[in-house]
Amino acid sequence: MATQLDALLAQAEAAEEEAKRSVTVEKPLELHFDSGNLLAIDPNPLNETEFRLDREGYLKNVTRDNAQLLINHIWSLPTENVDGVVIAKLPEGKTPIPREKPVPKAKPLTRWEQFAKLKRIKNRKKSKKVWDEQLKEWRPRWGYKRANDKGRDWLIEVPNNADPYEDQFAKLKAAKKERIARNEFKRLCNIARSRKLKVPGVGLPTKDDPSKQELGTAMSLAKRATASVGKFQESLPKEKPRSTRKKRKFEPLIGDFLHEKEWQLGILSKMSNKVPKLDVTKAVNKHVLEEEQEAATEKEKRGGKRKNGSKSERRSKAGVKPDARHGHRNQGKGKGKSKGRGKDRVKGKVGKGRAAGPRRVASARGKAGKGRRGKK
């Protein structure tokens, strides 16, 4: 009995040995596996004599051995049972493979995004649907069939001081068109700025209440917008001639040598005595902007914790929106802006700082004059 059992056991052991042998492959050098790509690389030298004798058989044998090793490797990876199917989790591929396109660059921020970043304004999620009081139902916030749509009304009350014969519907439509055009223009400006191109010129953006000077510019532009560049346009009775570019005058080729000498010496002395001009307006603007940026980064570092009730404060601090000077709200009655403008111009003349617009100066004045930004 015992001998029989021993024999049986030995037989089973032998069978198991045989089975193990059938799935193992011995190679002098180990294969490199990259299971992410289901790849194995065999660095072992091939046997040329065998290859010459029976090419296909030899290739198949070598491939079978390598495939056995690769499959053994994959089967030894951590597995998972999903709906009765065993799957092996693959790691990321190790073999470096070139990309098909370069690493994406960060998108340049739009003017608004820059401003929002500086002021730490964050987008808050708004619900997609809003309650329409009139129709008593939920409707999309914007777009087709939107809620509280003013254009939907079949009747519009004529405002108090408006011309009674004015078409209020047409006015709404025109305003909408204007907004769309303005948005598109801003988009193009953003693209141009990010590509460091020149911002495309448009004649003059329309406004609700343009100033005298703007009207003058508009008129002169309109006059020149003919096929003959305004050559045959009659001028109005009291119209002043618009400033045109001066005609260049050339010195005679041969003539006053003394004058020429003086002129060139003047250039030389100018070059040798060059002192950088201090543009006060620009310097102030730069300083203010740097301070704001620093404060913004510091706040970010400190973490996004907001203290109670600081929101309203921040809003009031927030300066002027990037394009607020175009808005109708800020014309002549903004926060001390009308006062600021006159002074800016004087400053601009002193420093020749025409690049700095009036916007930042206004905020700078806000700081210096009223101590609004000072620590309290």
Place this chain on the structure above:
Amino acid sequence: MEGVVKPRTHRGRRVLEAREPKLRENDKSALLLQGASSSMLLKTVLKDMHSLKKPLSVLYRKKNMTRPFEDQTSVEFFSRKAECSLFLFASHSKKRPHNLTLGRIFDHHVLDMHELGLESYRSLHEFKVQKCMQGLKPLLLFTGEEFESDLEHRRLKNILIDFFRGPSISAVRLGGLEHVLSFTAINGRIFVRSYRVLLKRSGVKLPRVELEEMGPFLDLVPRRVRIASQDLFKRAMRRPPAVLRKPRKNVSHDPFGSKLGRIHMQQQHLDTLALHHGRALRKPRKEGKGANSENEESESKMGKVNGRGKGSNVGRKQDVKSRSKKRRVH
């Protein structure tokens, strides 16, 4: 604005977005095309490659008058059109009979190209056996010292992996490993063989692997090569730091979306603990000395809250409101 394409439809926008460079790229697809003079043999090669690579391949059936090694612009144009960054170009001439050009594209320009002459070929259909499923990720096997030693062979190995590796996947069904592609480099030739895998029971957990040749069958000779310069290759190989970033240790997320982690705290000293200095804990100010009417007024504005302790938040809120109101008057 030149060079800025504004899509007219939402669908167009999505297409353009899909073509932009991404952090994690999509699987590369291959463009299969033939030159002005091609052979019947090469046409079947392209067709077979197409059926092996589907759906990550685009097959051009018409002939194109172009030679990638002389002028690459045309191939670059086609690849941009078809949104493919791998190409296999087939051409046949007296000087280079049955010629296959395997190449790839980085940033819409040719990165590297390898010309391979086809010495013998047997198509998929010549093997009358059962084939594996379409769109499978094959097992790739590279054998031979040449793939390790020679730079050109190493680059060829890289391009072959790139071309045949199929979709990138995170998990694989163990029973679904059906297709083996083997590349053997010996005696200056490259032998490409394709087998179907038969997993047999072995008596242990691991299966016994048997192979059955199913085609295609290619014997290739390397011809002309244009490999990318070290610099360009390095640039193409750059991996963005966002992809390389390792997951943070000791931080996990549960299915409800909350963040879990173990925090190691040191012992707190209660005597040095920085506590909130509430107004209620402050010493009362001496009365009668500097308390004039103005001061009182301002205090009432500030919302004086005596004895409220930590509730002084309320007072602060009022404070802010009064200040902001004041500002609006300006």
